[in-house]
Structures are given as structure tokens and as C-alpha cells.
Amino acid sequence: MLDIRFIRDDPAAFDAAMQRRGNATRADAVLDLDRRRREVVTELQVGQARRNEASKAIGAAKAARNEAAAAALMAEVATLKQRLPELEAQDGALTAELDGLLATLPNLPLADVPDGADENDNQLIHERGTRPAFDFAVREHDAIGPAIGLDFETGALLSGTRFTLVRGHAARLARALGQFGLDVLTRDHGYEEVVPPLLVRDETMFGTGQLPKFAEDLFRTTDGRWLIPTSEVSLTNIVREKILAATDLPLRFTALTPCFRSEAGAAGRDTRGFIRQHQFDKAEMVSIVEPDQSEAEHERMTTAAEDVLTRLELPFRRMKLCTGDMGFSAARTYDIEVWLPGQDRYREVSSCSTCTDFQARRMNARFRPDGEKATRFVHTLNGSGLVVGRTIVAILENYQQSDGSVAVPTVLQPYLGGLNRLEPR
Structure with missing residues (x-):
């Protein structure tokens, strides 16, 4: 606010x-x-x-x-x-x-955020990694996935569109990715692992800016609670209505949770395949910092998300979003887009935002600087450390083989019992 x-x-x-x-x-x-x-x-x-x-x-x-x-x-x-x-x-x-x-008013954009109307006006910051070369006709993930265990038909039969049953090799790959993402974020980037509630109250959703503006994009239970669209909601509200000591900061949290989105605002977009689902798993990052540390923390967080893709040897680029493409609570956002050879384009796989004191005001989350009586609002940041579904898409397309199998990234092989290739059924 x-x-x-x-x-x-x-x-x-x-x-x-x-x-x-x-x-x-x-x-x-x-x-x-x-x-x-x-x-x-x-x-x-x-x-x-x-x-x-x-x-x-x-x-x-x-x-x-x-x-x-x-x-x-x-x-x-x-x-x-x-x-x-x-x-x-x-x-x-x-x-x-x-x-x-x-x-209902969005956060103020920082001075360095480019002006623009949509994703076409976003600014390229850098590209990393090498795009794979293929000597065969590359396929998109929805053509590769069913033989690996992405069962789109049964998912739709059970729950409707934008649901997928993940089984076999794909299920093992999803579990491996989640564990790998948590290990990187906790062991190497200093995030504290949390298992948060998946159902939250109105005021919790309000605190991070999902309510009242985006109610139609959320799922609500019959008792008035909301299914979280991202664990950013639960993790950021850990400091709701608290006055922290300066020595408590920074706080860095991560959680691997299911996320639920109605995608009401995305009707007709990415209805095919595993890109845009009503339910997906994500390892989220949240930081709570003093105001003069939020600039450095934004870079630190984005670098952590990039580190995950670098270790998976997936080519990606960092984009700075323009004013028209940023989220409601963000003051600046970096999107990390992974290369999808089957689609011959980059697609967003992570988004890291600094929200300055916008969410803190909605949550009344403050800290008391050393030696001062007055309190100040903290700054909050959030980012996708690893979105399991979209990372599976990236692995299927970048690691596909001519015989229909999919090679396993080296860093994931220990999580799969040494398996180095996912063979089609």
C-alpha cells in the first residue's frame, strides 16, 4: 500500500x-x-x-x-x-x-524500470548458457512428455483443463527437481526452509497484494480461506504485525509447495501442455530486509535463481520488466527466461521482485533501527527459486534425444539414483 x-x-x-x-x-x-x-x-x-x-x-x-x-x-x-x-x-x-x-493502487516503479506497455518493451540484461544443437527435428515438450509420464488426458479426465497427472519418470524428475532446488537455496544461498500453510485468511492475501484486486485469479474454500497461489503469501506474512529488531534482519525463507491459480486472467493462453497449470509445485524465495539493503538483496536473489538454471545447464536470459508488465506489488522485477528449443523461444521460468515497503505497509511489518525509538517499515522481496513444472518443460526440450528419450542433467542424477536417461515407455 x-x-x-x-x-x-x-x-x-x-x-x-x-x-x-x-x-x-x-x-x-x-x-x-x-x-x-x-x-x-x-x-x-x-x-x-x-x-x-x-x-x-x-x-x-x-x-x-x-x-x-x-x-x-x-x-x-x-x-x-x-x-x-x-x-x-x-x-x-x-x-x-x-x-x-x-x-487498489499498484506499487511505484523504481526509476530504472523501463517504461512500456507489455512484454515487448522489456529490457534484456544478459544471456547465459549455450543453446543446444540438434541433428534431428526437435519436438515440443507436450510431444515428448506423454512417453516420459506427463499424462495430460488423465489429468483432464480427473480435474478438467490445466491439470496434469504426473507419473513414472516425470514424477521422479519432479521430485528430484524440488529437492535439488531446496538444497541449492538452503545450502548454498542461506535460505531457511519452511513448511507453510497452504490455506490462508483474507488478511494474509491482502498483505502481499493478492486481495482485493486479484480475487478472480484465486481459489477459495467453502469456509472462506484461500489456496495460496505461491508460498510468497505465507512466507512474507511471517513478519505480519511484528516489530523486528535490526539484528533480526535479513530474514530469508524458502518453501517447496503446491501452488494454485485459477488463471482467470489467462483464458486461452498456453492451454496445451505443461506451461500454465491450475496446480504446480514451486520453490519460492522471500527476503525481509532493511530498506538500504533491498537493492543488493534483489541482485542476490536473482543470482540465486540463475544459479539453479546454471547448474542444470539450461540456457537462459535475464529481462528487466517494463512498467506495463510488472506485477501489482512490484517496484522492479527481473524475469529469468529459459530457452525452449521446441518452441524456438525464451519462456519465463522465474520472476524476482523487490516490493520496497509496499507489502510491509499492508502487513504492518516494521523494524526498529539500532539506537532509535521510532520504527520503520521493512522491505520485502520475493522470487521463484525453481518452478518445477516449467523446469521439466525446459529439461524435456533441451535434453531430448533422437530416440525419444531424455538425458538427465548431471546435477540431478544423484537425486535419481544415478539414472542418466529417461527412457520412453
Whole structure:
């Protein structure tokens, strides 16, 4: 959530930032609500003070046998007792309206984020790895996968579109990838492993920015809880409504969990194959840091995600997303895109974002700097350490063999009992 003081102090900067994000909200609309609320609050505070003052004066007037003054004061108090609840109701309504408006506003893009409308305006940062060369006609993962264990038909039969039954070699590969990703992130990059809840409350979803804006992209249970779309939700909210000591920071968490997305906003996109599923496994990274450390932490986190792909010997590139392609809570996002030879294109396999204090304000997550009484909001970051499904897609396409088998990346072979090739059934 944005700081209302920023909008008051620099409405022109707010308008420029919203224009960059493609949001039509202007500062004058926000500030008009804010002004009206503050006027009501001022009148309410003055009225409460006057009620208390007049109530005390009634006793003094009666003690002095000044019945006229006492009667006038009593009439004034009676009027205030009628007016103050009205003001309290107005304050509540205006506060809810202002908070509701602020809750829909995206984070402010950092200065180095390129302007643009969509993925075509993203900025290439670097490319890494060597694209494989093939002496046979390469196939896409959905042609290779069924013989390895990606059962699209049974998944659809059991649950509908965008569900896949993963079995046999593919299931072993999925398990190996998850374990490998966790080992790299915990052992080599200092993330603490967590097993978080998969069902969360409204306020937890609100804290990381999924609610209220993206409710249609989520799955909700009959008792009002939400299935997490990513463990970023659970991991970031670990510090919800807490005041941390500076010595507690940085905090770095990772979790390998199922993730659930309705993909309502992606109707018609990637309906074939294993790219865009309602249910998938992901090893997530979350960092909670002091504000002056968030820049370095963003690079550190993105490098960790790249390290996973480097060890898997998958060619990839890093892209800096433009303002029109960034997520709601992000101030800057790097996408890591892996090369898919079957599709002859790069596809996003990881996304690492710094959210500055945007999520922290929604969660009321703060820290107290050493030697200071006042608290400050922490900065939060999140990134995909390894998305199991899309990484399987990348392995199938990059490691495919002419006989229909798939070679196993060297680093994964110990996780598969030394198996170096997945033979088709």
C-alpha cells in the first residue's frame, strides 16, 4: 500500500508514477477523499474535546447556582452527543473508502524500470548458457512428455483443463527437481526452509497484494480461506504485525509447495501442455530486509535463481520488466527466461521482485533501527527459486534425444539414483 503522505507531499510525482503504471487514478481524487476525512476527524476531535469541557462546566455552573448557564451547557452537550456519532460514522465510511482506494493502487516503479506497455518493451540484461544443437527435428515438450509420464488426458479426465497427472519418470524428475532446488537455496544461498500453510485468511492475501484486486485469479474454500497461489503469501506474512529488531534482519525463507491459480486472467493462453497449470509445485524465495539493503538483496536473489538454471545447464536470459508488465506489488522485477528449443523461444521460468515497503505497509511489518525509538517499515522481496513444472518443460526440450528419450542433467542424477536417461515407455 502506498504512503498517503507521499501523495500529499508530491502529487505530481504520484500522478507520473501512476501514468507509468497505466493506472488512471490521479492524486486529486485521492487527496479529495483524504481532505474530507481529515476535516471530519478534526471536527470530531474538536467536538469530543468540547463535550468533555462542557460536561465539566455543567457541574461548576450548578455549584455556582447558575441554572441558565447549566441549562445552556446541557443543551450543548446533548447536541454534541447527537452529532458525534454522526461524525464517527462519517469518519468510518471515509476511512474505509480511502483505504479501499489505496488498496487498489499498484506499487511505484523504481526509476530504472523501463517504461512500456507489455512484454515487448522489456529490457534484456544478459544471456547465459549455450543453446543446444540438434541433428534431428526437435519436438515440443507436450510431444515428448506423454512417453516420459506427463499424462495430460488423465489429468483432464480427473480435474478438467490445466491439470496434469504426473507419473513414472516425470514424477521422479519432479521430485528430484524440488529437492535439488531446496538444497541449492538452503545450502548454498542461506535460505531457511519452511513448511507453510497452504490455506490462508483474507488478511494474509491482502498483505502481499493478492486481495482485493486479484480475487478472480484465486481459489477459495467453502469456509472462506484461500489456496495460496505461491508460498510468497505465507512466507512474507511471517513478519505480519511484528516489530523486528535490526539484528533480526535479513530474514530469508524458502518453501517447496503446491501452488494454485485459477488463471482467470489467462483464458486461452498456453492451454496445451505443461506451461500454465491450475496446480504446480514451486520453490519460492522471500527476503525481509532493511530498506538500504533491498537493492543488493534483489541482485542476490536473482543470482540465486540463475544459479539453479546454471547448474542444470539450461540456457537462459535475464529481462528487466517494463512498467506495463510488472506485477501489482512490484517496484522492479527481473524475469529469468529459459530457452525452449521446441518452441524456438525464451519462456519465463522465474520472476524476482523487490516490493520496497509496499507489502510491509499492508502487513504492518516494521523494524526498529539500532539506537532509535521510532520504527520503520521493512522491505520485502520475493522470487521463484525453481518452478518445477516449467523446469521439466525446459529439461524435456533441451535434453531430448533422437530416440525419444531424455538425458538427465548431471546435477540431478544423484537425486535419481544415478539414472542418466529417461527412457520412453
